[in-house]
Structures are given as C-alpha cells and as structure tokens.
Amino acid sequence: MTEAIKGIEKETVPGEGAVAATTVAVARTPTEPAAGRGAALRVEGAGISFGDFRAVQGIDLDIPAGEFLCLLGPSGCGKSTLLSAMAGFIQVSEGTLTAGGAPVRGPDPELGMVFQSSEVLFDWMTVHQNVTFGPRMRGVSRVEQNRVADEFLGLVGLRHCADRYPGQLSGGMRQRVQIARVLANEPGVVLMDEPFGALDAQTRQVLQQETARIWEASGCTVVFVTHDIDEAILLADRVAVMTAGPAASIKSLYTVDLPRPRDESDPAALRLRSRLREDIGEEVRKAMRDQGLDDRLDREAKGA
Numbered sequence: 547m548t549e550a551i552k553g554i555e556k557e558t559v560p561g562e563g564a565v566a567a568t569t570v571a572v573a574r575t576p577t578e579p580a581a582g583r584g585a586a587l588r589v590e591g592a593g594i595s596f597g598d599f600r601a602v603q604g605i606d607l608d609i610p611a612g613e614f615l616c617l618l619g620p621s622g623c624g625k626s627t628l629l630s631a632m633a634g635f636i637q638v639s640e641g642t643l644t645a646g647g648a649p650v651r652g653p654d655p656e657l658g659m660v661f662q663s664s665e666v667l668f669d670w671m672t673v674h675q676n677v678t679f680g681p682r683m684r685g686v687s688r689v690e691q692n693r694v695a696d697e698f699l700g701l702v703g704l705r706h707c708a709d710r711y712p713g714q715l716s717g718g719m720r721q722r723v724q725i726a727r728v729l730a731n732e733p734g735v736v737l738m739d740e741p742f743g744a745l746d747a748q749t750r751q752v753l754q755q756e757t758a759r760i761w762e763a764s765g766c767t768v769v770f771v772t773h774d775i776d777e778a779i780l781l782a783d784r785v786a787v788m789t790a791g792p793a794a795s796i797k798s799l800y801t802v803d804l805p806r807p808r809d810e811s812d813p814a815a816l817r818l819r820s821r822l823r824e825d826i827g828e829e830v831r832k833a834m835r836d837q838g839l840d841d842r843l844d845r846e847a848k849g850a
C-alpha cells in the first residue's frame with residue numbers, strides 16, 4: 547500500500563509488526579555505486595539475543611550494493627547490536643544475515659567497522675602504519691602499501707600527517723585516520739557506529755561532508771548508526787527507524803530522494819525531519835512508558 551504525502555511517499559506493509567516504508571525522491575540510484583565496490587547486505591527474519599534477553603527480532607533489511615543506509619532509533623533499542631552482527635562481531639540467534647550473498651560468520655576485512663571512539667587506533671604506530679596495517683597483515687608489497695596509504699590518506703585529507711602518531715592529532719583527524727584505515731582494506735561494506743558522536747559540532751559537520759564525498763568516491767555500501775536526524779537526512783539514501791526495545795524491529799523505512807550535496811532547508815528535507823521526529827518520538831515515549839519514566843517525569847514536573 548502506498549500513501550503519497552507531497553514529496554514523501556509512505557508505504558505500509560501490512561501484517562504482524564507492520565513495517566512502514568516512506569519515500570522522498572533520490573539523486574543517485576543507490577544500486578549504482580560509483581566505483582562498483584559495494585556489497586549488498588541482506589538481513590532476513592533476524593533476531594539477536596543475549597542469554598534470555600531478546601535485543602532485536604524479526605529484522606528484515608535488504609540493502610543494495612552501494613547504498614548509504616542510516617539506522618535511527620531510541621537509545622538502547624539495538625542499533626549497535628544489529629551493526630555488530632553485520633560486522634560479524636556477534637551472531638544472529640535466528641534468521642539470516644548475508645553480505646555479498648555469503649553468510650556473515652565472523653569479522654572479515656570485507657566488513658569494515660568505524661567506531662565512535664578513535665581509541666581503536668594503534669597509538670604506537672604512525673598514521674601511515676595504522677592505515678597500512680590491514681594490507682601489511684595480508685602481506686602486500688611495500689610499494690602497494692605506500693600506494694594504499696597515499697590513496698586513502700589523500701581521500702581523508704591527511705597525507706601531510708602520515709608520519710605523525712595518533713596522540714599528535716585532533717579528535718576529528720583521528721576519526722579520519724580510522725576511516726582511512728578501514729577503507730584501506732577496500733571493504734565492500736563500511737559499518738559506522740555513531741562515528742562523529744564524540745566530536746564538536748563544526749568538526750562533525752566537516753566530517754559529514756567528507757563522509758558523503760568519500761562514500762561517493764569509494765562506492766562501498768554504508769550502514770551508519772546515528773541519533774542525529776539531521777545527520778541521517780544529510781547522508782542517507784534510506785533511513786531505517788527502529789522500534790523501542792526489547793525485541794526491537796524495523797518500524798519504518800524512508801527513502802531520501804534529495805539532490806546531493808543536501809540542503810537542510812529544502813522543504814522536502816524539513817518535511818522528512820518532522821516525520822522522523824514524530825516517528826522516533828513515538829518510540830521514545832513508548833520506551834519511557836515501559837520503563838515507568840513518563841509517570842515519574844510527570845510527577846516531578848508537578849512537584850509531587
């Protein structure tokens with residue numbers, strides 16, 4: 547079923563735990579990666595449990611090669627859990643998860659992960675050594691390592707820092723090194739877990755623009771977890787909104803059909819932002835109700 551809402555198209559899939567898919571119009575066809583490097587990700591009926599606790603369940607996501615998908619949802623709903631499963635760090639307890647048609651069974655250089663903290667960089671290695679770590683482990687020649695460092699440090703604008711150590715860089719520069727280190731493995735899929743969450747607003751804005759440019763240049767598939775609705779609108783081909791946990795699932799899927807680079811003041815972007823706020827707000831309120839927090843906050847507001 548498709549419901550057209552001036553610039554935004556909402557598609558409702560009936561059935562248990564009905565999933566809503568909403569569409570706003572797109573600039574680049576997500577299935578046409580710039581460099582043809584991306585691998586498709588397919589999640590079907592996936593559930594992930596920790597002991598008796600079911601974090602997510604019934605997750606269905608078909609992410610075409612080269613797509614940029616943002617994952618939004620209330621805090622603690624299971625975004626990082628789902629991303630970790632995509633990275634092969636944890637296994638799905640039910641359903642299937644494939645990358646490039648093959649089941650994800652564990653960590654793989656094809657599946658690159660960028661974490662919120664740049665503490666994952668090797669402090670005792672130079673930027674060049676950090677970025678070429680993966681290729682070095684694969685035994686590629688020194689000439690090839692230098693080519694890789696040159697290409698990916700160039701992509702993140704840090705060629706001039708090749709001989710510095712992470713401790714000598716700003717937080718934003720370290721995040722760029724982390725991104726270059728992941729890209730140096732030439733992964734088909736890049737998974738980003740709130741990569742700019744710890745950065746100041748200006749640095750964050752610069753890195754968002756760089757991420758969009760790097761994604762277009764590399765052609766890889768990106769799954770990007772964020773709390774920031776504007777960040778999602780700026781970057782995504784599609785935005786998936788998760789329900790509140792436990793047993794969280796995909797509530798809605800929005801296809802962002804706005805020209806790149808994105809203009810936040812575009813009326814369609816503003817409409818999408820208010821739809822996303824409404825959608826996520828509903829889940830946050832649900833989570834607060836489940837935790838009994840809304841009553842407590844009401845009482846506190848009334849001075850009880």
Ligand SMILES: Nc1ncnc2c1ncn2[C@@H]1O[C@H](COP(=O)(O)OP(=O)(O)OP(=O)(O)O)[C@@H](O)[C@H]1O
Pocket residue numbers: 596599601619620621622623624625626627628791
């Ligand atoms: N290793 C684990 N063992 C037990 N429970 C876990 C584990 N990892 C995550 N959880 C639980 O799974 C749920 C989802 O956590 P997750 O970190 O994926 O949420 P999130 O949406 O990424 O949260 P946030 O937005 O706050 O970062 C939470 O209830 C969390 O406590």
